[in-house]
Amino acid sequence: MDADLAQELAKDLGVAVEFVDSSYAKLTDDVTNDRCDVAMFGIGITPERSAKLRFTSPTLSSDIFALTTRSNRRIKHWSDIDKPGVVVSVMRGTLSEGVMRDYLKLATLSVVDSPAAREQEVTAGRSDVLMSDYPYVHHILETSDWGRMLVPDHPLRDTPYAYAMAPGDEAWAQRLEQFVSDIKRDGRLMKYAARYKLSSIVVKY
Numbered sequence: 465m466d467a468d469l470a471q472e473l474a475k476d477l478g479v480a481v482e483f484v485d486s487s488y489a490k491l492t493d494d495v496t497n498d499r500c501d502v503a504m505f506g507i508g509i510t511p512e513r514s515a516k517l518r519f520t521s522p523t524l525s526s527d528i529f530a531l532t533t534r535s536n537r538r539i540k541h542w543s544d545i546d547k548p549g550v551v552v553s554v555m556r557g558t559l560s561e562g563v564m565r566d567y568l569k570l571a572t573l574s575v576v577d578s579p580a581a582r583e584q585e586v587t588a589g590r591s592d593v594l595m596s597d598y599p600y601v602h603h604i605l606e607t608s609d610w611g612r613m614l615v616p617d618h619p620l621r622d623t624p625y626a627y628a629m630a631p632g633d634e635a636w637a638q639r640l641e642q643f644v645s646d647i648k649r650d651g652r653l654m655k656y657a658a659r660y661k662l663s664s665i666v667v668k669y
Contacts, residue, residue: 465599465656466504466627469523472652473502473643489557489577492516496630502640506599508559508623518631520644522624522667523653526597528560530614531604532586539592542614546571553582553591560595563621597623598665606661624667 467483474481484500488507495503495517508526509519530552532539539545545552550571554561555578564573574591576582579600585591587610604611627640647653648668657666 465660465662466506468656468659469647469652470504472647473504476643476646487557488555491557491628495628498630501629501636503628506597506625507628508597509626510559510562510623512562513628517628518637519626519628520637520640522626523644523647524599524625524657524662524665525622525667526599526625526665527616527622528563528595528620529598529601529616530593530595531601531611532593532614533610534612536592536612539614542617545593545614550593551585551591553585553594555579555582555596558596559621559623560597564595567620599660599662602661
């Protein structure tokens with residue numbers, strides 16, 4: 465969705481997009497060291513990130529969800545996760561990593577460096593569940609047949625997602641804020657959210 469909206473931003477600005485490979489672990493360095501002008505890949509607004517980056521108004525908002533295999537007999541409900549012997553995979557640098565470090569008391573946390581590694585740990589049986597947000601978990605359920613989603617018994621960390629930039633350029637910050645306002649008003653945000661079945665987590669105002 466954000467890749468499509470990056471094309472819309474470029475169209476509004478009258479420029480071409482140059483996509484730069486990044487990750488949640490490298491996000492702050494990439495943005496503040498001028499490797500990119502804006503980060504648009506489902507970035508949760510957290511106090512830690514807000515101390516170093518500037519964010520637009522949010523476009524989406526999501527809690528954390530768990531994904532296990534259909535064949536896992538130990539994990540039937542969310543309450544089965546934080547137990548001795550259970551292994552929980554998270555991706556390094558993501559919101560899920562920080563939340564799970566605080567949340568888990570009995571289960572073992574496994575931190576990996578890519579979404580693919582996180583899936584492989586679960587499908588190979590080395591981890592019982594992976595933790596991620598609604599867009600990622602929904603994508604796996606839509607594109608594969610091995611997964612089963614678990615919803616937390618109560619909200620863990622409902623987090624707004626926005627576009628991130630380096631602080632200090634007020635004109636650029638205002639232009640990005642105008643873009644977010646425009647796509648909410650003219651329907652482009654809902655259009656692309658609906659395309660990827662994310663309408664339920666759109667922040668409309």
